[in-house]
Amino acid sequence: xxxxxxxxxxxxxxxxxxxxxxxxxxxxxxxxxxPGATVLAIxxxxxxxxxxxxxxxxxxxxxxxxxxxxxxxTAQNDNAHDVERLILFxxxxxxxxxxxxxxxxxxxxQMLIYDQSFRFDPQTRELGKGALATLVSIAEQRDRRDKLxxxxxxxxxxxxxxxxxxxxxESALRWLLVAVVTAGSEAALDxxxxxxxxxxxxxxxxxxxxxxVAEIRRQILAIDRASATAxxxxxxxxxxxxxxxxxxxxLRTRERxxxxxxxxxxxRMVAILGLAGLAVLFIAAVVAARRWIVRPLLDATRxxxxxxxxxxQHQPPPSVVAEIRAITTAAQTLAENTRALDEERRVVVQVxxxxxxxxxxxxxxxxxGCFRPGSARPW
Amino acid sequence: xKTWRLLLCAWLCLALQALAAEPLVVAVNNNDRxxxxxxxxxxxxxxxxxxxxxxxxxxxxxCRLQPAAFADFIPxxxxxxxxxxxxxxxxxxxxxxxxxxSDRFWRSSSTFVGQPGVVKAISRQELKGKTxxxxxxxxxxxxxxxxxxxxxxxxxxxxxxxxxxxxAAGKADLMLGSTMSHxxxxxxxxxxxxxxIGEPIYxxxxxxxxxxxxxxxxxxxxxxxxxxxxxxxxDGTYARINNAYFPAGVF
Numbered sequence: 051x052x053x054x055x056x057x058x059x060x061x062x063x064x065x066x067x068x069x070x071x072x073x074x075x076x077x078x079x080x081x082x083x084x085p086g087a088t089v090l091a092i093x094x095x096x097x098x099x100x101x102x103x104x105x106x107x108x109x110x111x112x113x114x115x116x117x118x119x120x121x122x123x124t125a126q127n128d129n130a131h132d133v134e135r136l137i138l139f140x141x142x143x144x145x146x147x148x149x150x151x152x153x154x155x156x157x158x159x160q161m162l163i164y165d166q167s168f169r170f171d172p173q174t175r176e177l178g179k180g181a182l183a184t185l186v187s188i189a190e191q192r193d194r195r196d197k198l199x200x201x202x203x204x205x206x207x208x209x210x211x212x213x214x215x216x217x218x219x220e221s222a223l224r225w226l227l228v229a230v231v232t233a234g235s236e237a238a239l240d241x242x243x244x245x246x247x248x249x250x251x252x253x254x255x256x257x258x259x260x261x262x263v264a265e266i267r268r269q270i271l272a273i274d275r276a277s278a279t280a281x282x283x284x285x286x287x288x289x290x291x292x293x294x295x296x297x298x299x300x301l302r303t304r305e306r307x308x309x310x311x312x313x314x315x316x317x318r319m320v321a322i323l324g325l326a327g328l329a330v331l332f333i334a335a336v337v338a339a340r341r342w343i344v345r346p347l348l349d350a351t352r353x354x355x356x357x358x359x360x361x362x363q364h365q366p367p368p369s370v371v372a373e374i375r376a377i378t379t380a381a382q383t384l385a386e387n388t389r390a391l392d393e394e395r396r397v398v399v400q401v402x403x404x405x406x407x408x409x410x411x412x413x414x415x416x417x418x419g420c421f422r423p424g425s426a427r428p429w
Numbered sequence: 430x431k432t433w434r435l436l437l438c439a440w441l442c443l444a445l446q447a448l449a450a451e452p453l454v455v456a457v458n459n460n461d462r463x464x465x466x467x468x469x470x471x472x473x474x475x476x477x478x479x480x481x482x483x484x485x486x487x488x489x490x491x492c493r494l495q496p497a498a499f500a501d502f503i504p505x506x507x508x509x510x511x512x513x514x515x516x517x518x519x520x521x522x523x524x525x526x527x528x529x530x531s532d533r534f535w536r537s538s539s540t541f542v543g544q545p546g547v548v549k550a551i552s553r554q555e556l557k558g559k560t561x562x563x564x565x566x567x568x569x570x571x572x573x574x575x576x577x578x579x580x581x582x583x584x585x586x587x588x589x590x591x592x593x594x595x596x597a598a599g600k601a602d603l604m605l606g607s608t609m610s611h612x613x614x615x616x617x618x619x620x621x622x623x624x625x626i627g628e629p630i631y632x633x634x635x636x637x638x639x640x641x642x643x644x645x646x647x648x649x650x651x652x653x654x655x656x657x658x659x660x661x662x663x664d665g666t667y668a669r670i671n672n673a674y675f676p677a678g679v680f
Binding site: 128131132135139150153154157158159160161162164165166167169 | 536538540608609612615616621625628629631675676677678679
């Protein structure tokens with residue numbers, strides 16, 4: 051029987067359906083197996099591909115972390131360290147009275163800024179360039195201050211000489227002059243100048259030789275103030291940069307770890323969902339196989355097993371699988387035919403038994419032989 | 430027959446032991462502050478020398494330090510006279526043809542140094558007619574000849590110390606070399622008048638990884654040096670040596 055044809059036996063399971071219900075169309079096994087296997091293969095492949103893709107992404111992130119992020123973090127860390135060193139060199143430059151030490155501090159700062167750690171991003175490079183420009187300017191101011199300090203010594207000597215020449219006790223004036231030279235701020239200098247002006251007012255012009263001293267001292271104080279202001283601003287910027295670099299490194303590390311964690315969680319979820327989907331597909335396949343293949347075959351077996359008994363025949367539901375439906379239909383037909391043959395034979399035997407008294411004795415003696423299995427001889 | 434085999438094995442064992450005990454010959458600079466120079470006692474000292482000693486200690490190998498001139502380093506390693514060199518040698522494709530290199534030992538850049546005002550910036554126009562001093566055989570020499578060979582006079586010197594002396598004596602208007610090497614010169618006596626001119630140069634092979642050259646094919650030694658470098662970076666030895674010679678981290 052062709053696989054695609056619907057069984058035509060009068061006992062086909064479709065015939066057993068309630069009246070009005072159309073028999074379901076049977077599909078050949080190969081048509082079911084091919085799409086089923088394809089769906090399963092696609093599902094399995096998709097889950098595998100998604101899991102592999104997730105793993106690849108994690109691997110790519112790990113590689114990027116090792117090759118790019120870690121060197122960048124190291125550079126950032128080195129840079130934070132170098133910025134702190136730069137602040138120390140700046141402090142030395144602004145505070146050291148020794149020109150050689152100041153030069154060393156300035157060159158050290160220059161070397162630091164020329165180092166690789168200041169080259170890892172444009173912002174850092176600009177920070178370095180700005181700091182270097184400030185330090186060079188401060189170094190020049192400090193050198194100018196040194197020159198002015200020399201001039202101050204000369205002016206002080208001249209003023210003292212003038213005081214000595216003017217004669218008399220001028221110790222009070224000398225103390226005021228000392229106050230001018232040691233004035234630590236412009237306010238203190240102004241006060242000392244006012245005191246000296248008052249003390250020398252209307253007196254010998256020679257006593258006013260202190261005025262260049264005050265003027266030089268004022269210039270020195272102006273340089274000190276300008277240098278300190280410039281360095282304070284730069285140091286604040288550098289300290290803020292150090293904090294930003296440290297925070298940036300922490301944030302970048304945290305972001306990357308979170309990214310890797312997210313990818314890992316996503317890959318895990320995809321794997322779980324994929325496996326769950328595959329499990330559902332597998333269960334559906336088992337249920338379908340049980341309903342449309344196993345159960346009809348068991349039913350057919352039962353029908354065949356009870357073909358010779360007087361038990362009522364079970365009418366199994368029709369399978370959607372054409373081959374299985376053909377088997378069950380054939381089994382039912384076979385069972386029905388066997389039963390019909392048995393019935394027919396019973397009728398024949400009954401008829402012959404009833405006609406036996408009219409037969410010769412020898413025929414009666416042979417009669418039991420015709421009931422033996424395989425006997426074809428008429429008695 | 431058995432006796433002969435035993436004797437052969439014994440001889441091989443002794444030979445291997447002798448080879449293992451052979452100290453490694455490590456070449457270092459003899460006249461290049463702060464990398465390597467001879468101190469008052471006639472002993473090699475400097476950054477490279479200290480690093481070489483630390484590496485040998487980390488490798489647990491006996492080393493014989495061999496002070497040498499810069500130009501002798503690569504030929505010495507290529508011929509097998511030196512096992513390896515700890516000096517200021519940039520890793521370049523040309524040198525890689527002759528010797529193998531370890532992983533990075535420190536990172537270098539190059540700068541011009543001169544008196545402020547003599548050359549305001551580094552350009553062909555500014556360098557026209559000027560004399561530039563450079564160490565013979567260094568990558569800076571090739572760079573100068575390629576870029577400024579037709580406009581400036583390039584004077585070569587066997588060592589950085591001689592190059593520095595030439596600049597200090599006014600025989601050259603400028604010199605080109607390793608930035609960190611210049612730092613030592615400019616902070617020492619005789620270098621006070623000089624400043625770095627222009628920006629540090631990293632391109633054209635003048636900056637990048639300085640590595641340890643070693644004889645080709647000695648992978649075991651290369652691996653041992655790399656492992657030793659990792660060890661001294663990890664235990665702080667490298668940082669201590671670095672801070673003793675340079676104001677910045679050079680690795």
